Amino acid sequence: MSIKINILLVEDDPNFGSIMKSYLELNEYAVILRTDGKQGLKAVHEDSFDICILDVMMPEMDGFTLAREIKNLHPDLPFIFLTAKSLKSDMVEGFKAGADDYVTKPFDSEVLLYKLKAILKRHAPAPEDESKLLDFRVGKFTFNFTLRNLTLDNNVQSLSPKEAKLLRMLCESREGILLRKEALEKIWGDDNYFNGRSMDVFLARLRKYLKRDPEVEIVNIHGNGFRLIIGK
Numbered sequence: 001m002s003i004k005i006n007i008l009l010v011e012d013d014p015n016f017g018s019i020m021k022s023y024l025e026l027n028e029y030a031v032i033l034r035t036d037g038k039q040g041l042k043a044v045h046e047d048s049f050d051i052c053i054l055d056v057m058m059p060e061m062d063g064f065t066l067a068r069e070i071k072n073l074h075p076d077l078p079f080i081f082l083t084a085k086s087l088k089s090d091m092v093e094g095f096k097a098g099a100d101d102y103v104t105k106p107f108d109s110e111v112l113l114y115k116l117k118a119i120l121k122r123h124a125p126a127p128e129d130e131s132k133l134l135d136f137r138v139g140k141f142t143f144n145f146t147l148r149n150l151t152l153d154n155n156v157q158s159l160s161p162k163e164a165k166l167l168r169m170l171c172e173s174r175e176g177i178l179l180r181k182e183a184l185e186k187i188w189g190d191d192n193y194f195n196g197r198s199m200d201v202f203l204a205r206l207r208k209y210l211k212r213d214p215e216v217e218i219v220n221i222h223g224n225g226f227r228l229i230i231g232k
Contacts, residue, residue, distance in 0.1 A: 004030040005120060008052040010040035010066065011082065012059060020053075023109055029116075037061025041069050044077075051120060052079035056094070067097040075160050075202070078119050080112075095194045122189040136171045139216040139230045143167060150209055157209050162187055162202055170206075170218060170228040179225040 007029050011017035014035055021031045032047060034040045038060040044052075052070060056063040063081055070077055078100040094102050100119045103112060136143040142151045148164040150157040159167065165187045169178050184191035184199060203218060203226070210216045217229045 004028060005050045005116075006048065007031045007116075008040060008043055008047075008049045009033045010035075010037065010043075010052065010058065010063070011055045012036055012057070013055075020109075027113060037063065037066040040066050044070055044073060049077065051116065051123075052077060054079055054081055056081055056083040064093055064097050067094075067099065071098045076123070076162050078123050080115060080119070096197075098194075098198065136168070138167075138171060138210070138228070139213040141210070141213060141216070143171065152212050155212075159209075160202075163206060166199070166202055167206055170226065174228050174230070177221050177225045177227050181225075183225070 007024060009017060009021055009024070009031050011020065011033065012035050017033050017035060021033045024031045032043055032049070034043050036059045040052075040054065041061065043049075052067075054063040054066055058066075061069075063083075067079060067081070070079065079098070080101045080103055081094045081099050082103050082105060083094075084105045091102050100122075101115050103115065134145045136145070138150075140152055143149070144151075145164055145168050148159040148161065150159055150167070166183060169183055169186070180196070180199075181191045184195050188195040188199065207218050210218065215231050219227050219229055221227055
């Protein structure tokens with residue numbers, strides 16, 4: 001790898017964590033190891049990561065709570081849960097917290113590497129189509145996709161990568177309907193239930209930003225998708 005992928009590993013067993021850290025570093029990843037949830041959250045505030053690997057059962061703050069805190073700070077940051085449990089209820093809880101995958105201990109280290117590569121590939125920004133517009137007028141707003149800025153009266157709202165992609169797709173389909181399935185597959189990589197719930201959160205955020213112009217609205221087209229409406 002020419003540019004190393006930065007991983008946050010939060011594992012309360014220092015021996016297991018140290019072995020995992022060394023193994024990942026041998027495979028050319030850069031790894032920060034923390035041994036409890038609070039330390040993990042502090043690391044997210046202090047450094048930038050490409051993916052997180054989180055133990056579930058930890059002192060100070062459990063993995064589910066840590067994951068939710070991370071998602072509040074960085075909605076697009078992917079993560080994998082590590083757990084000694086294989087209960088369905090725990091796995092469901094993990095995916096509800098936004099997990100990209102779930103690994104039950106003990107596990108094959110090579111399988112973990114493949115999972116990491118698949119998730120990172122899924123979250124990698126797609127190459128831009130040069131024929132597509134990068135600047136849009138959205139009612140009174142100006143939207144710059146490249147900078148991920150939504151501006152109104154010199155007030156700039158920074159958008160996350162997924163927010164920016166979703167808004168651009170809405171802008172490009174303004175005269176028609178943005179199909180829910182199409183948005184999920186292009187931005188999230190899959191139109192499963194958990195990704196659908198995640199997209200609903202991002203749509204709610206976009207609606208909140210756009211409320212500053214009462215002429216702009218994202219409406220649901222029942223059972224189909226969404227439409228960006230400008231002007232009543």
